[in-house]
Amino acid sequence: MILDETYWQERYENDTAAWDLGHASRPLKTFIDNLEDKGIAILLPGAGYGHEALYLYSQGFTNVTVVDVASASLKHLASKLPTDHGYSLLHQDFFAHTGLYDLILEQTFYCALELRFRESYFKHMHRLLNKHGMLAGLLFHFEQKKPGPPFTCTPEEYKRMAQRYFTIRLLEPCTISEPSRAGKELFLQLQKQADGD
Numbered sequence: 001m002i003l004d005e006t007y008w009q010e011r012y013e014n015d016t017a018a019w020d021l022g023h024a025s026r027p028l029k030t031f032i033d034n035l036e037d038k039g040i041a042i043l044l045p046g047a048g049y050g051h052e053a054l055y056l057y058s059q060g061f062t063n064v065t066v067v068d069v070a071s072a073s074l075k076h077l078a079s080k081l082p083t084d085h086g087y088s089l090l091h092q093d094f095f096a097h098t099g100l101y102d103l104i105l106e107q108t109f110y111c112a113l114e115l116r117f118r119e120s121y122f123k124h125m126h127r128l129l130n131k132h133g134m135l136a137g138l139l140f141h142f143e144q145k146k147p148g149p150p151f152t153c154t155p156e157e158y159k160r161m162a163q164r165y166f167t168i169r170l171l172e173p174c175t176i177s178e179p180s181r182a183g184k185e186l187f188l189q190l191q192k193q194a195d196g197d
């Protein structure tokens with residue numbers, strides 16, 4: 001299965017975005033609520049309808065970038081944000097995106113990528129972070145009964161790939177998942193290693 005721009009665009013156009021929660025997820029809201037500096041540069045890759053971007057806006061965060069290959073999702077998000085939002089909504093492939101961020105928020109993006117992108121996901125995240133920047137969010141961990149997406153990994157696989165570029169601050173079962181994802185998610189906090197290649 002090729003999970004390219006056409007695939008994702010059609011999922012939004014056909015109204016089959018089954019992953020969409022319709023609101024910012026509880027674990028990410030809780031994480032955001034604990035951030036003190038509202039001016040940090042934040043990236044939301046593969047943000048879909050961008051409910052977390054809307055939440056960040058409502059909480060006064062000023063420097064947010066959203067990247068998604070599906071223009072339909074970005075159009076929807078733009079219609080929900082005030083016209084003077086000042087956020088960057090980029091119709092772009094994550095792997096072509098350049099920039100430097102203090103924080104990148106992950107949610108159902110990694111699990112949407114073809115398996116061949118697994119290693120390069122962590123490598124590109126490392127490139128996009130400032131010194132000591134952090135990648136935080138949710139990763140799926142469940143028994144894969146049918147072919148993805150969503151694709152899952154074991155905690156050991158996540159650790160093996162991440163530790164080449166990051167110091168693992170946290171990779172633990174999420175205890176405040178949305179009900180539909182309870183027991184299927186890990187919460188992740190990775191800090192950039194200055195010398196990861």
Ligand SMILES: C[S@@+](CC[C@H](N)C(=O)[O-])C[C@H]1O[C@@H](n2cnc3c(N)ncnc32)[C@H](O)[C@@H]1O
Binds near residue numbers: 003049069070107108
């Ligand atoms: C499963 S959806 C999750 C959307 C959102 N994170 C959420 O939680 O509702 C995956 C999203 O990643 C986007 N996507 C997939 N591959 C991408 C890529 N290479 N670069 C940027 N966005 C991508 C898709 O268009 C889609 O919006």
